[in-house]
Amino acid sequence: MPILNSQIALVVGAATGIGAAVARRLAREGAAVVACGWPRPEGPHSLACDVTQDGQVQATVAEVLRRHGRIDILVNAAGVIAKDSAATIVDAVWDRQHDINLKGTLRVMRAVLPAMQAQGRGSIVNIASVAAFNAGADSASYAASKAAVVALTRSAAQSYAPQGIRVNALCPGWVDTPMAAAEMTEMAAEQGITEAEARERTVARIGLGRMASADEIAGACLFLCGPDASFVTGIALVVDGGSRVAAGARAV
Incomplete structure (x- = not known):
């Protein structure tokens, strides 16, 4: 039997890349998946949603609840990247990355959490990055936004664990x-x-x-969403093919 049989999953940032792979994988495992993103992902049940617009986020979540009555799984995969260093950061670039990577994640969580609280259960996976722990010299604003996603995830995990809601971060390396x-x-x-x-x-x-392939990252996401991770919350799961290990070996 599929491990997510009949669960309702909202995957944000599902137009391409990791988000699209996650949506496909959860669907194969039996979930009823609503894929949303900007632009709108392919598929008859998908929705257009710009995570920088709180009104669109609220409307998207309301539509999923209208269709299905609940949301069991939320995956936040919307993200952008730009290269910069501390001395060269342009405010507009910093603001855009944080508006999508961090505040977009927050907006969707904020919209979904009341439904999960009412249900007394739920699983949230926020796609962060290994850059949250191993920031490159030219990824200052991106790494800062993803480190903040990890911190937000850990705070939410503590807040909502008593209500049966698990919140974890997935931190891919190069995909x-x-x-x-x-x-x-x-x-x-x-x-x-x-x-x-x-x-x-x-x-x-x-x-x-x-x-990594996007499908490999989707497999790790499936683990965090599914029943095998029923006692897992507040973690940042690094899936980087050993890049941090290799970096440590070169430094010796």
């Missing part, structure tokens, strides 16, 4: 998605190398010697 492909293009242009060389240099810093 072979359109976002990563765009970063390879940017890296190649900056360093005067080919995109293939940029990818080669990137995976050389990963213990397993490759990027």
Whole structure:
């Protein structure tokens, strides 16, 4: 029997990449998935939702509750990335990353939590990043936003555990998605190398010697959503192929 049989799952940021893979995986495991994002994901039951607009977030959650009467699982996967360092951060770029990565996560949680509290159960997974713990020199605002997502997750886990609501963060490393492909293009242009060389240099810093697939990250998300993680809350699960281990080995 599918492990999420008949559960209602809202996946935000499901238009592409990790969010799309999560939506597919949860559906295969029996969940009734409402995929939402900006632009609207493909599929007859999907919804358009810009997480920077609180009114749209509230309307999206209300529509899911109208259709299904409850929300058992929430996955927050909306996110953007830009390169900068502390001395070069532009306020508008900092604000956009925090508005989507952090405040977008907060807006959706804030809209969904009352329904989960009324149900007396629920599972929330916020997609953060290994950058929350291992920030790159050129990822200041992105890493700061993802570290804040981890802190928000841990605070919410403490607040809502007595009501049967689990809240966890998933922290991927490099994942072979359109976002990563765009970063390879940017890296190649900056360093005067080919995109293939940029990818080669990137995976050389990963213990397993490759990027993850979005489906592999979706598998980790499924674990956090599902019954095998019924006693797991407040964690930040790192799925990075050993990149932090490899970084430590190089530093010795």
